[in-house]
Amino acid sequence: MNWPQAVYALKVALATVLALAFSFMLDLQNTYWALMTIPLVARPDAGSMVWRSAARLAGTLIGALVSLMLIANFAQSAGQMIAALALWIFATSYLARLMSGTDAYAYGVAGLTALVIVLDTGPNAPAAYGFALARTTETVIAIVASFVVLLVVFPVSVENQVKGQIAGARRRILALAKDDLSGEATVAIGERMTAFAELLAIHATLRAQAFERSRRNWRLPRMTEVAVLLNRTLVAADAAAFALGKLSPAERQGRVEEERVTLCRMLADYPPQRTSVEETQADAAAIERFIASLNPDTLVRHLTQTPGLIDESLPRRVAALYRLRLFAESLRDLLVAEAALLDPDTPTPKVTPISARYRDRVAALEAGLRPALTFVAASSIWIASGWSAGGIFTLLVGALVIMLPTIIPRPVLTRAGISIGLGYAAGAAISLALMIALPLVDSLAAFALIMGATMFVIFYIAGTPETLAIGIGATLMLAVGLQPTNQQTYSAIGLFNTVALLTLIPLVFVASMTILFPQGPSWLKRHLRRGLRDLLGQATARRPIETDAFIAQTIDILGDYGGDLDAGEPEVERLIVLGRAVLVTGLECHELRRLATLPEVPASLSSRLPQVLGRIRSAAGLPAGAQESGEVFTAVREEVRAIVADAPPDGPPLALLRFGAVCELLQALVASGDLADPRIRAIPRPVMTEATA
Numbered sequence: 001m002n003w004p005q006a007v008y009a010l011k012v013a014l015a016t017v018l019a020l021a022f023s024f025m026l027d028l029q030n031t032y033w034a035l036m037t038i039p040l041v042a043r044p045d046a047g048s049m050v051w052r053s054a055a056r057l058a059g060t061l062i063g064a065l066v067s068l069m070l071i072a073n074f075a076q077s078a079g080q081m082i083a084a085l086a087l088w089i090f091a092t093s094y095l096a097r098l099m100s101g102t103d104a105y106a107y108g109v110a111g112l113t114a115l116v117i118v119l120d121t122g123p124n125a126p127a128a129y130g131f132a133l134a135r136t137t138e139t140v141i142a143i144v145a146s147f148v149v150l151l152v153v154f155p156v157s158v159e160n161q162v163k164g165q166i167a168g169a170r171r172r173i174l175a176l177a178k179d180d181l182s183g184e185a186t187v188a189i190g191e192r193m194t195a196f197a198e199l200l201a202i203h204a205t206l207r208a209q210a211f212e213r214s215r216r217n218w219r220l221p222r223m224t225e226v227a228v229l230l231n232r233t234l235v236a237a238d239a240a241a242f243a244l245g246k247l248s249p250a251e252r253q254g255r256v257e258e259e260r261v262t263l264c265r266m267l268a269d270y271p272p273q274r275t276s277v278e279e280t281q282a283d284a285a286a287i288e289r290f291i292a293s294l295n296p297d298t299l300v301r302h303l304t305q306t307p308g309l310i311d312e313s314l315p316r317r318v319a320a321l322y323r324l325r326l327f328a329e330s331l332r333d334l335l336v337a338e339a340a341l342l343d344p345d346t347p348t349p350k351v352t353p354i355s356a357r358y359r360d361r362v363a364a365l366e367a368g369l370r371p372a373l374t375f376v377a378a379s380s381i382w383i384a385s386g387w388s389a390g391g392i393f394t395l396l397v398g399a400l401v402i403m404l405p406t407i408i409p410r411p412v413l414t415r416a417g418i419s420i421g422l423g424y425a426a427g428a429a430i431s432l433a434l435m436i437a438l439p440l441v442d443s444l445a446a447f448a449l450i451m452g453a454t455m456f457v458i459f460y461i462a463g464t465p466e467t468l469a470i471g472i473g474a475t476l477m478l479a480v481g482l483q484p485t486n487q488q489t490y491s492a493i494g495l496f497n498t499v500a501l502l503t504l505i506p507l508v509f510v511a512s513m514t515i516l517f518p519q520g521p522s523w524l525k526r527h528l529r530r531g532l533r534d535l536l537g538q539a540t541a542r543r544p545i546e547t548d549a550f551i552a553q554t555i556d557i558l559g560d561y562g563g564d565l566d567a568g569e570p571e572v573e574r575l576i577v578l579g580r581a582v583l584v585t586g587l588e589c590h591e592l593r594r595l596a597t598l599p600e601v602p603a604s605l606s607s608r609l610p611q612v613l614g615r616i617r618s619a620a621g622l623p624a625g626a627q628e629s630g631e632v633f634t635a636v637r638e639e640v641r642a643i644v645a646d647a648p649p650d651g652p653p654l655a656l657l658r659f660g661a662v663c664e665l666l667q668a669l670v671a672s673g674d675l676a677d678p679r680i681r682a683i684p685r686p687v688m689t690e691a692t693a
Contacts, residue, residue, distance in 0.1 A: 002460075008044045009460035011150050013452040015042050019145035020451060021444065023138065024486050030134055032479035037142035039459070039468075039475045040407070042150060047158035047208035048102070049150050053143045054211070055106035060139045063113025064132040070118055075125040081118065082379045086372045088114055089402060094368030096406050100357045100556075101204040108406035111371070112399050119395045158209045162223055165205055166230070167273050169198040173234045177327070178267040180241035181260055189576045190567035195234060196559035202227045222341040229334040235551055235583060236330040240323040242584045243661075246668045247320055251313045256320050262290060263324060266331075277342045284335035287328055294325040315640060318654075319661030356552035358535070358560070363527055366517035371401040374512045389501050396480075396502065400509045408469060411564050414513045416469040421506035423462065423473020428499045430454060430474065431481040435490040451484070477502060521565060528561035528575055529678060532582045536675070537622050539586035540613045547590045554583050574678035581674035585616060585666065592662045600653035605639060608632055612663060619670040621677055633667035636660060 016038050023031035041056050043049040066088055074081040092111035096104040117135055121128045172195045206224050244252065244260060252260070266287065274280050340346040375398045382390025400420070408416045434454065441447055455475075462471035481498040482490065517523070535554055538545040545553075558579045565572045596606035611632040618624035640660035644652045669675060 012459045013456040015149040017448040033138035034142040035479040045158040047212040050211035059106040059109025063110040067114040067117035071128040090368040090372035097364035097367035104406045177237035180237040197563035200559040233330045236327040240327040243320040243323040280339040287332040315660035318657040358553040358557040417506040417509040419469035420473035423470040427474035427477025531557040600655035620675040
């Protein structure tokens with residue numbers, strides 16, 4: 001027996017019994033609402049359940065208030081009510097697409113609640129308040145029942161899941177970093193996309209853990225810091241690999257090659273998982289010594305005072321060493337954070353999670369239009385045909401199209417409609433059996449035992465993330481077809497009509513998802529390409545996006561869209577090359593802006609910043625503005641070379657060399673064509689290597 005799954009199924013069964021008992025005690029009319037809420041808020045771990053419950057309650061309250069406003073203004077006109085409700089559904093679904101995790105669920109619930117109350121009320125406006133109160137009460141009952149059971153009976157923390165996710169992402173990211181810095185290995189695009197997806201999952205799970213309150217929550221800020229530093233380590237390794245890739249084999253010889261080999265050796269010696277505070281602190285001390293050996297001023301004196309090292313490659317060698325140092329600093333910070341995670345006596349860090357969502361407004365517009373148009377179409381059929389069950393049909397179609405995108409992963413969203421259909425079939429058979437069995441019992445204990453056993457079986461078989469849609473479908477059929485109340489009156493004919501009606505719902509849902517803005521590979525590639533170009537535009541704008549937000553949003557879009565694509569497809573590989581180029585370019589542009597403000601950089605150089613940014617935008621096919629100049633990189637190189645040649649004995653200013661080095665790297669990015677639209681790039685790149693990165 002799968003004991004974790006059995007425990008989860010037992011909790012759902014107990015929560016169901018408790019919710020129905022509360023509803024019967026209060027003699028509520030629509031007790032099946034509480035039954036339908038249980039599988040949506042009952043999660044295996046405490047943090048996810050509290051987060052989901054809070055979102056459900058907030059969405060219910062907002063949706064109830066909006067429904068009362070709509071009914072007060074449009075109850076006497078069916079056309080106006082449908083239009084107003086469609087606008088509200090569009091707004092909530094639009095906002096849900098802009099959110100991440102369970103925050104999106106709250107907006108979906110707000111749209112669903114308004115839909116339920118408005119359609120149940122119909123033209124009978126005085127009944128609206130009663131429906132709103134009943135809907136809110138049933139939701140609260142289901143949440144309270146879930147709280148009581150899931151937080152008391154065998155409570156499970158989400159912490160172990162976070163730790164496992166962090167350990168897996170750490171292994172993958174450090175392996176990618178080692179490959180990035182190695183001159184022999186290639187960077188697997190599939191591994192990179194998996195790393196981005198894992199980072200997104202970690203931040204979502206950390207958000208769930210924030211809703212837990214336990215004595216072990218001292219680890220939350222420490223795990224958050226580790227997750228943030230994993231982001232930065234992956235990005236720093238990319239930037240270092242790119243700087244190294246712009247050096248010829250001859251230019252890499254000497255200090256650059258020595259430091260690269262040292263870092264690769266350190267990475268190779270790190271254990272797959274950190275378990276010892278002392279070993280972790282020792283590794284952090286070793287990397288600190290490595291960083292000290294790369295003191296910028298000492299490096300400049302070494303590079304400028306060693307015969308034969310002053311040439312046109314000097315800025316590129318400085319850039320490579322500087323990026324190696326930045327990667328080493330990220331690695332050191334990661335090791336320090338891992339040591340703190342193992343030792344509760346270390347000071348608790350103050351860290352802000354990097355979990356910014358990329359606001360894809362085009363995708364949000366499509367996500368809002370899909371349920372709104374589906375609702376309008378279903379409502380039109382209902383009104384035009386005079387179908388007696390049209391109201392329920394419209395309600396259930398709208399419910400699925402609004403809610404499923406907020407709780408089901410996109411890759412299986414269309415299949416979820418089919419899975420819900422299978423759940424309906426199973427639920428119909430179970431409901432028919434219960435209609436025969438329940439009238440034979442006359443005590444609440446027997447009723448609870450039968451209903452609890454039924455829910456246990458459903459969620460033991462169909463309670464995993466892969467099969468949850470089947471469990472939800474079975475519960476919906478059970479709730480709508482059986483509609484358990486204080487008065488045990490069941491109708492087999494009513495169940496048959498419900499089955500006939502609900503059979504249409506999955507078909508309509510699948511049609512909606514496949515006809516209205518289908519989210520297939522072409523859609524994913526189109527939105528990934530548009531999003532990356534938009535982020536590059538923000539990084540090179542007059543008022544640029546903040547660095548941490550740029551990193552977080554780039555990782556978000558690569559993990560969200562790229563994670564669902566086939567990494568072996570040539571166009572996808574080119575898109576990932578574009579993503580990597582955008583990430584490095586954005587970071588270098590932020591660094592160039594910082595350097596341009598330093599007094600060591602002459603005004604004649606810093607004044608060329610707008611031209612550099614314009615040249616990058618032009619290479620990416622973005623509006624360059626009046627400042628674009630194709631010769632700007634050559635002009636910067638010549639001026640830096642002249643200043644270096646006339647430098648004093650202790651060498652030129654480091655900031656000047658860094659400015660020249662950043663411009664060299666940006667010129668290489670422009671020349672490589674990696675920033676161009678992947679659809680028109682002349683030469684496909686089957687794999688990313690150190691030389692082609």
